[in-house]
Amino acid sequence: MSHDEEDALLAGALGKFVNVDGAMGRKIIPYAHDAFHVPESRQYDKQSAADRLKEIALSLTPNERAVLEGFVLLCSCGTLETTSFFEFLHWWALCGYTYQGCMDALISYKFKGGQSSFAIKFFKEALSTRKLSYAFNSPVQSISDEGDNVTLTTRNGQQYTGSRLVSTIPLNVLNTISFNPPLDSQRASAANIGHVNQCVKVHAEISNKDMRSWTGIAYPFNKLTYAIGDGTTRAGNTHIVCFGGFHNHLQPEEDINETKKAAQSMAPGNMDIKRLVFHNWSKDEFAKGAWFFSPPNLLSTSLDALRSRHGNVLFANSDWAVGWRSxxxxxxxxxxxxxxxxxxxxxxxxxxxxxx
Amino acid sequence: MSHDEEDALLAGALGKFVNVDGAMGRKIIPYAHDAFHVPESRQYDKQSAADRLKEIALSLTPNERAVLEGFVLLCSCGTLETTSFFEFLHWWALCGYTYQGCMDALISYKFKGGQSSFAIKFFKEALSTRKLSYAFNSPVQSISDEGDNVTLTTRNGQQYTGSRLVSTIPLNVLNTISFNPPLDSQRASAANIGHVNQCVKVHAEISNKDMRSWTGIAYPFNKLTYAIGDGTTRAGNTHIVCFGGFHNHLQPEEDINETKKAAQSMAPGNMDIKRLVFHNWSKDEFAKGAWFFSPPNLLSTSLDALRSRHGNVLFANSDWAVGWRSxxxxxxxxxxxxxxxxxxxxxxxxxxxxxx
Known part of the structure; x- marks a missing residue:
């Protein structure tokens, strides 16, 4: 299939998937930054992507179903059963309710110097105020709010005290930290459930220059399912980003040959791999997963609790943003x-x- | 015509207007926040909306032409001859290259408490820092950069000095102020040309409740050309916003009966006017016009100059923003x-x- 044919196939399948209201989701989520504005939107958080696929199964061709499942899993990197259909509709609303909007907002653009260059600019700007002190590689053990002050204790016994504490600890890590007073039960329960995104992102440098603008899907049997040509490296090689998820989970560092094979299977005969780069976010103790993606029944029950303050502790993480959550x-x-x-x-x- | 038919008519006409590249403007302005990224985009700044209309005249029905001209003039509130086609393409790109995007970004939403409520929040936040001193109703006479300091002198002789000055003076007012050292010739010339938006916005409260979601066009003969039902007032009346522009200019305060007649002509027999509210931005000495809209040949020659610093004077106004300019x-x-x-x-x- 050509790129255009693939686009049309996925656009058509997505249209069937999201069109719950005859208006491509516009009626059920009219405001992407206030996604529960229409109370009926909550019912879609009871559904998983698998549930929704069942509803529309008779209207999908096998090819449509394959690209649709591949795309949904590329967003959630969970399983179809653990992907909230509401959260997918929320992404769709954020992207302006169109396939083109999804491509524009989710896939087409990147920072010239990579995301690190962006993060480093933030950090340098904060440093330049001369009001920033920092410590890295210091896992947090406990956070204690004493009324006038909050004290944070690291696992190696270092303590920091301030009148307020802004916790940016991700949802999947929150339950490894002891809070005093304890977190309210709704937030604690949400932290125990966690989000479902266990994305595996493997960057491959390959010699084949024709793969520069290639997109491939190898679903459902391969351990990496979606791959995108993402430019040319300084060495003149082609940069391919391969995605996998929890539905067929790969721990990329455990067996490099298996990882290499999974990447090569994305485009048999065309992946002369020069270099593999990856970070296992699932095993990273500061992340325990990739970008937030919710299972059914998490957001509709717990978003407000996750956003609430806890005495002198404020919680600030994209995992519970109302707009561009994740x-x-x-x-x-x-x-x-x-x-x-x-x-x-x-x-x-x-x-x-x-x-x- | 029904709302949907009007939408389809305007959407179709807009499509013909902006489709300079077979991709609805996406190829010529791929990045709305870097609108001159493709050098060929500059050629469209040599064209006026009238020039572009001539090019596509044979493909437009009379109805399409009327709604298209009405919409373009609603954006620029100049004349078709003084409206840069490039700037219209830039708006189109900002709106995601679709008619729906234009409705979403330009027309559909407003602040519950009006724009003043938003401005007041900004002001109160600045006040709360206790670092803000302010003076209102103090027209500026001159700005003098003495190397270490900048001194501003008002027309009544008050002086303010600081190490940097941020001028938010709009383009159309810039040439009423004396700068020392003088502004560079490119910026001075752009300020003398000015932008073309002389929008007349007249708010009418009417008793007819059926007009709540009405849209009307009375173009080209009426002095107000576009009107939109904009909700219900506290008194239970319907709020109608009527727009006019330089192409058939009305000074709304000069003859209230003429203004009333222009509003009533938007929907003969349906405009039982209880109250009119307006502000004449054209005569406002701090504005000399409404939101920025450029004539041909202004942006492609002068945008960089307008954005540049002038010694210790920085210029910050939406009139020369790169993204959501205006x-x-x-x-x-x-x-x-x-x-x-x-x-x-x-x-x-x-x-x-x-x-x-």
């Missing part, structure tokens, strides 16, 4: 919200003091 | 850019000093 934009949303809250808090406090 | 979002873009520049400047300066 994306860097969502992290900025949440960071802004926490910064604003802390500023208001402390200005209020200093006002009270000066009034005494 | 919109509040563009003002935020520019305010952020200026704030960042000043912060970098002053941090750099304090670093140098501490190194001495």
């Amino acid at each position: 994306f860097i934009d969502g992290a900025i949303e949440e960071g802004t919200r926490a910064a604003f809250t802390v500023t208001e808090d402390l200005r209020g406090a200093s006002t009270s003091r000066s009034r005494l | 919109f509040i979002d563009g003002a935020i873009e520019e305010g952020t850019r200026a704030a960042f520049t000043v912060t970098e400047d002053l941090r750099g300066a304090s670093t140098s000093r501490s190194r001495l």
Whole structure:
């Protein structure tokens, strides 16, 4: 199939998948940044992607079903059964309710210097204020709110104290930390359930220059299922990004030959691999997964709880952003919200003091 | 015609208007926030909307032409001859290259409390830092950069001095202020040309409740050409917003009966007017027009000059934003850019000093 044929196939299949309201999802989620605005939208959080596929099964050709499942799993990197259909509709709304919008917002653009270059700019800007102290590689053991102050203790016994604490700890790591007073039961339960994204992202440098703009799907049998040609490396090789997920989970560092084989199976005969680069986010103790993707019944029950403050502890992570949840934009949303809250808090406090 | 038929008519006509590249403008302006990225895009800044209409005249039905001209003039509020076709393509790109995107980004949403409520929140937040001093109703006479400091003098002789000055003076007002040293010739010439938007916005409260979701066009003979039902007022009346522009210019305060007649002609027999509200931005000495819309040959020659710093004077106004130019979002873009520049400047300066 040509690129255009593939696009049309996936666009058509996605249309059938999301069209729950005769308006391609616009009626059920009219505001992507307030996705539960229409109360009926909550019912779709009871459904998994697998449930929705069952509903529309008779209207899908086998090819449509394969590309659709591949695309949904590329978003959630869970399994079809553990992917909330609501959250997929929310992504669809964020992308302007079109396939083209999904390509534009999710896949087409990247930073010239990679995401690290972006993160480094943030960090340098913070450093330049001369108000930033930092410690890396310091797993947190406990967070204790003593009323006037919050104290954080690392596993190696280091302590930090402040009047407010902004926790950016991801959902899947939250239950490894002891809170005093304990987290409310709704948030604790959500943290125990966690999100389902166990994305495996393997970057391959290959010599074949024709693969520059290639897209491949190898689903459901291969351990990497979706691959995209992503430019030319400085060495003149082609950069291919391969994605896999929990539905057929690969631990890429455990057996390099298996990983290589999974990548090569994406395009038999065309993957002369020069180099593989990956990071196992599933095993990373600071992440325990990739970008947030919710199972059914998590967001409709727990989003408000995840966003609420816990005394002097504010929680700011893209995992519970209301708009671009799971994306860097969502992290900025949440960071802004926490910064604003802390500023208001402390200005209020200093006002009270000066009034005494 | 029904709403849907009108939508389809305008969508079809817009498609013909913007489709300069067989890709609905996507190839010629692939990045809305870097609109001159493809050098060939500059040629469309030599064209006016009228020029483009001539090119496609044979493909437009009379109805298509009427709604298309009405919509273009609603965007620029100039004349078809003074509306840059490039700038219209830029708006189209910002809106995701679709009619639906234009409705979503330009027309559908508003602040519950009006734009003033938003501006007041900004102001209150700035006040709460206790670092803001302010003066209103103080027209600026001159801005003088003395190397170490910038001094601003108002027409009533008040002076303010600082190490940097951020000028938010709109393009159409810039040439009423004396700069020392003088502005570079490219910026000065752009300020003398100015932008073309002389929008007349007249709000009418009418008793007819059926007009709640009505849209009307009365073009080209009426002095108000486009009107939109915009909700119900607290008194239970229907709020209608009527737009006019420079092509058939109305000074709404000069003859209230004429203004009333122009509003009533939008929907003869259906406009039982209880109240009219308007502000004449054209005569407002702090604005001299409405939102920025460029004539041909302004942006392609002068955008960089308008964005450049002038010694210790930074220029931050939506009029020369690269993305959402003319919109509040563009003002935020520019305010952020200026704030960042000043912060970098002053941090750099304090670093140098501490190194001495």
